[in-house]
Amino acid sequence: MARRAQPVGAGPGIGAAAAVGALILGSLAAVFLRAEAGRGLGPADWAAVRFTVLQATLSAAISVGLAVPVARALARRRFVGRRALIALMGAPFILPVIVAVLGLLSVFGRSGWVSQALGWFGLPPLSIYGLHGVVLAHVFFNLPLATRLILQGWQEIPAERFRLAAQLGAGPGEIRRLLERPMLARVVPGALAVVFAICLTSFAVALTLGGGPRATTIELAIYQAFRFDFDLGRAALLSSIQILLTSAAALLALKAARHEGPGAGLDRPVQRWDANGAGLVAQDAALIGLATLFLALPLAAIIARGVPGILSLPAGVWRAALTSVEVAAGSTALLLMLALPMAATVATGRRAGVELAGMLGLAASPLVIGTGLFIIINPLADPRALALPVTALVNAVMALPFALRILVPRACEVVARHGRLALALDMGGWPFVRRVLLPRMRPQIGFAAGLAAALSMGDLGVIALFADPDRATLPLQVWRLMGAYRMETAAGAALLLLCLSMAAFWLLDRGGRFHAEA
Amino acid sequence: MKHLAFAAGVMMTATAAFAEKPELVVYTYDSFVSDWGPGPAVEAAFEEDCDCDLKFVAAGDGAALLARLRLEGARSDADVVLGLDTSLTAAARATGLFAPHAVEAEFDLPVPWQDDVFVPYDWGYFAFVHNVGLEAPTSFRALADSDLKIVIQDPRSSTPGLGLLMWVKAAYGDEAAGIWKGLADNIVTVTRGWSEAYGLFLDGEADMVLSYTTSPAYHLIAEKDASKTAAAFDEGHYMQVEVAAKLAASDHPELADRFLQFMVSEAFQSIIPTTNWMYPAVTPKAGLPEGFDGLIRPARSLLLPEDEAAALRDAALAEWRDALSQ
Missing domain, CATH: 3.40.190.10 (Periplasmic binding protein-like II)
Incomplete structure (x- = not known):
């Protein structure tokens, strides 16, 4: 079939996708080439692969399964603090893993709040350690993200559809069947794939909450191969398995997702006439309440732990905070430079390759990518001098899958709706991008940028291998403080990190919506 | 210009x-x-x-x-x-x-x-650190028989974790697998590194944590907190x-x-x-700082020769994994 003329060229997007692919696969290849003959994969490694797939599948299914009703409740209710709650949903996702785990355990641990409450009734403490603990932690990290991705699907249903539905007397059941199910069929596969990919490279969370070597993941096996045996071949082989699994998940999601969007509207604010029954209101209130509690309690624990330390933070922590803000800014700019052309290319119908390249950043082990980049950079330049740019770049590539999930649906819609008219007016290329595409994608760009900035701020990523003692990032500083018994200062620094990440997220996300909401 | x-x-x-x-x-x-x-x-x-x-x-x-x-x-x-x-x-x-x-x-x-x-x-010596007032066990066997909960580090990703693996091996040799089976129900969880484990212990998730005999000195000297101490084990303590x-x-x-x-x-x-x-490694002329004198000094010091430790590692790791995976 001949391709239809398109208002935006595919070149820049394909170029960006190729660059991302080259970065990830090139690093992996560098590790392979540098490897000496080592041990192949043993039974313990395959056990790790099985456990990794099991926990990632469960975590993705439960996170997204719970996110659908929560997102529906948020989509059809308006209440005071709704916006703050949606902003808060960025928080768990951007915390350094170890901080989030300690926060979770303050609530769900053996001496956590829930166990203490159980103790008042003479019940034994909660046992969080095991597969259920791993899944609980991953749901804590990913439920908010999945909720926001799915909520966006609801927001893309034009207000006119709900108006029409109300005029035709459609109840919640009909709305579900006619409007919501088709939208979910479009959005859910992508959300599942992203969460699956994140959980696939999980390591510290899975081990700590898994309660022991049963909870060995591929990432731990990579860590062991690299540090213990210096078996680069095995590390690269294991990372290739991660990439294959993620690619398979991404391809399944692409195949499963239905592409046609909900159609055009006039961008009017959504009003809902359905679901005003007391039962549904109570149901939504309960869902929103429970989800808020689940997210807010561990965050409250982190804040409570951090307050005593935050007033007496050493100068090094503030320096590190400044470094982290710089890295986050650079990373966000890089991300937009990669993600926008890629989203535009996907919108013009060249989907699979570009989307797959976009997932690679999440699929590959950070340790292997870091090692590969180190092997490539070391003969050419001092890795220490490049520590911060490399961190910014890797963080941008890791945020790319999320950014694409956010940007692609809207880009598709804008191109579908305005593309033909633009072409008829001979307004293709840059004028279309500047006057039609970008202005209409502002909220999505803001959300994606906010997420990227916050993610980059909280990521330990590859910095450890490149680290320069004088220019630590804030998460690295938190890690160092904890390693030197300074738990209180570390908790204070973690709170500072949480505040900075939230501020960056809120500013960018809000900036995208400036003027946009009625 | x-x-x-x-x-x-x-x-x-x-x-x-x-x-x-x-x-x-x-x-x-x-x-x-x-x-x-x-x-x-x-x-x-x-x-x-x-x-x-x-x-x-x-x-x-x-x-x-x-x-x-x-x-x-x-x-x-x-x-x-x-x-x-x-x-x-x-x-x-x-x-x-x-x-x-x-x-x-x-x-x-x-x-x-x-x-x-x-x-x-x-x-330093590896040791299990606990709060003062806890009736601490005096050997791995006593620990395995007790209801006490411990946090340890993963020997595949952390040096203290590997130290513990060698400690049990050096003290018990072929009986090490049995010791690990006995310890399995005492282990709350296994962490990636020292920081996570120590953080969990300070948060009250476990009664004891694998650390060093010198850890209480930090709390005493830097935080003026005398509430932490280390358990002395009869088998001796493994060194780092x-x-x-x-x-x-x-x-x-x-x-x-x-x-x-x-x-x-x-x-x-x-x-x-x-x-x-x-x-x-060489004690300064002025001696050790105050706070170090109150630390436990193990009667026996264990340290496997490096080639022996390297040769034992994979088998010891498999023992550990099997005992704790059941």
């Missing part, structure tokens, strides 16, 4: 002046160079009379350090590596990247130390000795030798106890 030319002149002079002093590059682990670690004081003390520029480069922890050196090979900028420990020396020696040292010192280690490549700078070595490809071999000799001197060794929270 004049300003530019002037600035360029200043820069060039500065670079030239900088280049006159030799630069000694020391690779070490993260916590050594942090503001609160020994790094800053050590750097100041050594630069006082070496007429050189001492530059620390941090690379994660001990295992990451060795991995980084292996990645760089003979091309490495490093002159000295400081921060390997006794669980890594066998692998490090096998790389052939290190050169023999010429350091002479009277080490105050509880075990005899003879090594032509690796020079110890501090050491931290070492440094000169790289064979060093550009400044004499300066590297000088640094290693400085490392076992009074000036360096007196910095260690309250910054690295370990025992100095």
Whole structure:
């Protein structure tokens, strides 16, 4: 079939996708080439692969399964603090893993709040350690993200559809069947794939909450191969398995997702006439309440732990905070430079390759990518001098899958709706991008940028291998403080990190919506 | 334009002046160079009379350090590596990247130390740390029979975790698997590294945590908190000795030798106890700081020879994994 003329060229997007692919696969290849003959994969490694797939599948299914009703409740209710709650949903996702785990355990641990409450009734403490603990932690990290991705699907249903539905007397059941199910069929596969990919490279969370070597993941096996045996071949082989699994998940999601969007509207604010029954209101209130509690309690624990330390933070922590803000800014700019052309290319119908390249950043082990980049950079330049740019770049590539999930649906819609008219007016290329595409994608760009900035701020990523003692990032500083018994200062620094990440997220996300909401 | 030319002149002079002093590059682990670690004081003390520029480069922890050196090979900028420990020396020696040292010192280690490549700078005993008031077990068997909950580190990703693996192996040999089976119901969880485990313990998730006999000294001296102590085990305690070595490809071999000799001197060794929270390899003349005298001193010190430890590792790891995976 001949391709239809398109208002935006595919070149820049394909170029960006190729660059991302080259970065990830090139690093992996560098590790392979540098490897000496080592041990192949043993039974313990395959056990790790099985456990990794099991926990990632469960975590993705439960996170997204719970996110659908929560997102529906948020989509059809308006209440005071709704916006703050949606902003808060960025928080768990951007915390350094170890901080989030300690926060979770303050609530769900053996001496956590829930166990203490159980103790008042003479019940034994909660046992969080095991597969259920791993899944609980991953749901804590990913439920908010999945909720926001799915909520966006609801927001893309034009207000006119709900108006029409109300005029035709459609109840919640009909709305579900006619409007919501088709939208979910479009959005859910992508959300599942992203969460699956994140959980696939999980390591510290899975081990700590898994309660022991049963909870060995591929990432731990990579860590062991690299540090213990210096078996680069095995590390690269294991990372290739991660990439294959993620690619398979991404391809399944692409195949499963239905592409046609909900159609055009006039961008009017959504009003809902359905679901005003007391039962549904109570149901939504309960869902929103429970989800808020689940997210807010561990965050409250982190804040409570951090307050005593935050007033007496050493100068090094503030320096590190400044470094982290710089890295986050650079990373966000890089991300937009990669993600926008890629989203535009996907919108013009060249989907699979570009989307797959976009997932690679999440699929590959950070340790292997870091090692590969180190092997490539070391003969050419001092890795220490490049520590911060490399961190910014890797963080941008890791945020790319999320950014694409956010940007692609809207880009598709804008191109579908305005593309033909633009072409008829001979307004293709840059004028279309500047006057039609970008202005209409502002909220999505803001959300994606906010997420990227916050993610980059909280990521330990590859910095450890490149680290320069004088220019630590804030998460690295938190890690160092904890390693030197300074738990209180570390908790204070973690709170500072949480505040900075939230501020960056809120500013960018809000900036995208400036003027946009009625 | 004049300003530019002037600035360029200043820069060039500065670079030239900088280049006159030799630069000694020391690779070490993260916590050594942090503001609160020994790094800053050590750097100041050594630069006082070496007429050189001492530059620390941090690379994660001990295992990451060795991995980084292996990645760089003979091309490495490093002159000295400081921060390997006794669980890594066998692998490090096998790389052939290190050169023999010429350091002479009277080490105050509880075990005899003879090594032509690796020079110890501090050491410690692994131990289970707990709150004062807990009826602590006095052996692994007693611990396995008790209801006490412990947090340990994963031997596949952390040196203390590997130390515990060797501790049980050194104390129990072929019975080690049985000990691990007995301990399985005491272990709350296994963490990636020391920080997570210690954090969990301080949060009350477990009664005891695998750390060092010197950990209570930190709480006592830095936080004026006397609530932590370590359990003395009858089997003896496994040791960790931290070492440094000169790289064979060093550009400044004499300066590297000088640094290693400085490392076992009074000036360096007196910095260690309250910054690295370990025992100095050569006890300073003034003795150990107050707070160290109250620590438990194990009756028996365990340390497997490095080649024996390396040979045992894979089998011990499989034992550990099987016992805890059931």
